[in-house]
Amino acid sequence: xxxxxxxxxxxxxxxxxxxxxxxxxxxxxxxxxxxxxxxxxxxxxxxxxxxxxxxxxxxxxxxxxxxxxxxxxxxxxxxxxxxxxxxxxxxxxxxxxxxxxxxxxxxxxxxxxxxxxxxxxxxxxxxxxxxxxxxxxxxxxxxxxxxxxxxxxxxxxxxxxxxxxxxxxxxxxxxxxxxxxxxxxxxxxxxxxxxxxxxxxxxxxxxxxxxxxxxxxxxxxxxxxxxxxxxxxxxxxxxxxxxxxxxxxxxxxxxxxxxxxxxxxxxxxxxxxxxxxxxxxxxxxxxxxxxx
Ligand code: CP
Numbered sequence: 001x002x003x004x005x006x007x008x009x010x011x012x013x014x015x016x017x018x019x020x021x022x023x024x025x026x027x028x029x030x031x032x033x034x035x036x037x038x039x040x041x042x043x044x045x046x047x048x049x050x051x052x053x054x055x056x057x058x059x060x061x062x063x064x065x066x067x068x069x070x071x072x073x074x075x076x077x078x079x080x081x082x083x084x085x086x087x088x089x090x091x092x093x094x095x096x097x098x099x100x101x102x103x104x105x106x107x108x109x110x111x112x113x114x115x116x117x118x119x120x121x122x123x124x125x126x127x128x129x130x131x132x133x134x135x136x137x138x139x140x141x142x143x144x145x146x147x148x149x150x151x152x153x154x155x156x157x158x159x160x161x162x163x164x165x166x167x168x169x170x171x172x173x174x175x176x177x178x179x180x181x182x183x184x185x186x187x188x189x190x191x192x193x194x195x196x197x198x199x200x201x202x203x204x205x206x207x208x209x210x211x212x213x214x215x216x217x218x219x220x221x222x223x224x225x226x227x228x229x230x231x232x233x234x235x236x237x238x239x240x241x242x243x244x245x246x247x248x249x250x251x252x253x254x255x256x257x258x259x260x261x262x263x264x265x266x267x268x269x270x271x272x273x274x275x276x277x278x279x280x281x282x283x284x285x286x287x288x289x290x291x292x
Contacts, residue, residue: 001092002287003115005105007126007162012169014286015130021282022134022275030281032060033288035092039065040082041118042073043097047249048118048127051276052095055284058277064091080108087113093287096120114287122156122216127283128248129162131275133170135268136206139244144171147192149200151231152210152256153182156217159248160210164189175203179231181220182212197231201240209233209247209256224255233257244268 004010010018037056041049049065056063068074073082079102086094093114101121102108108115119125140146148167150160154176164174168189175192176183177200183193194200201207212222228234232254233245238261246268253259263270 001114002289003109004126004283004287005102005109005115005117005120006124007129007165010126015133015166015169018130018279018282018286019134019137021285022130022278025278025281026275030058031285033285034060035288036062036064036090037093037095037114037284038086038091039063039118040071040086040094040096041065042068042071043099043119045097045118047273047276048097048125051273052116052118052280052284054277055280059281059284061284061288080111083108083111083113083115087111116283116287119158121158122161123158124162125158125248126162127276127279128159129166130283131272131279132159132163132208132246132248133166134279135246135271135275136167136172137170138271139268140205142171143167146172146205147175147203148172148206148208149175149177149194149204150208150210151177151197151200151233153212153217154178154184154210155182156213157210159208163208175200177231179222179227181222182217197237198240201237202242204241205243207233207241207243207245209245209251211247211250211252211256228255233261235261238264238266241266246272248272 039052095116095118097118098120101123103123117124117126154160167174173191174189176190177194177197235258244266251257251262
């Protein structure tokens with residue numbers, strides 16, 4: 001059994017093998033796995049949770065789901081003790097979404113239960129990073145020299161932290177564009193830092209819009225109307241996009257993206273949603289291959 005908590009633990013060979021597996025699932029090939037997984041979702045989720053559930057069903061994995069209100073973590077049990085308890089109850093793996101950063105996590109890797117990260121605080125969202133990479137590979141084939149621009153709340157974004165690492169792994173250049181309060185001074189995966197989206201958009205082949213994560217910057221006041229005016233995807237800015245744009249969702253219409261553009265010609269949002277099931281089937285197969 002294998003775990004996936006951070007994309008930084010994957011080699012390029014492993015990512016390519018996941019991509020191959022994703023392409024097979026996309027073609028409709030299905031293989032069956034044996035095992036029992038628990039989805040432990042302590043934050044809201046539509047796409048990640050349901051696509052993991054669909055993927056488990058398609059692969060024949062038994063599954064149970066617990067959310068924040070059902071979990072004894074809320075009574076003070078530690079995350080490690082919860083994992084040990086799930087293992088003893090007969091679960092082979094846990095797919096989790098957490099409101100906190102799971103780092104460092106090395107001591108959890110030896111518990112004898114596979115750990116799959118569906119998003120932990122501001123740390124990582126490896127399967128969303130893989131979705132964005134694979135949809136980009138489907139479109140561009142080769143990402144060497146391609147310029148990928150993240151626009152919006154980069155500072156608190158786990159999608160950015162996983163995706164930027166994967167895009168760099170495949171030779172892309174990564175830029176960010178945010179208000180200063182939501183930007184990063186430096187990051188090992190960032191080549192360009194922009195503060196004006198009208199200057200940044202013509203630079204990019206692929207633009208990834210990110211949601212303002214109001215739940216994570218409680219002390220910061222970002223005026224949303226002004227944010228949309230200065231950074232949001234308006235009809236004028238849409239014309240400046242020379243390739244495509246993505247958004248991992250959920251999209252906040254009228255703040256991140258002008259409503260009529262959400263499913264427009266240059267939007268890959270629905271492709272990202274559809275890819276979710278195939279990527280999660282590939283990751284579950286990577287994790288539970290031994291249990292076939
Ligand atoms: N992209 C993403 O993680 O969406 P959900 O929060 O709906 O799972």
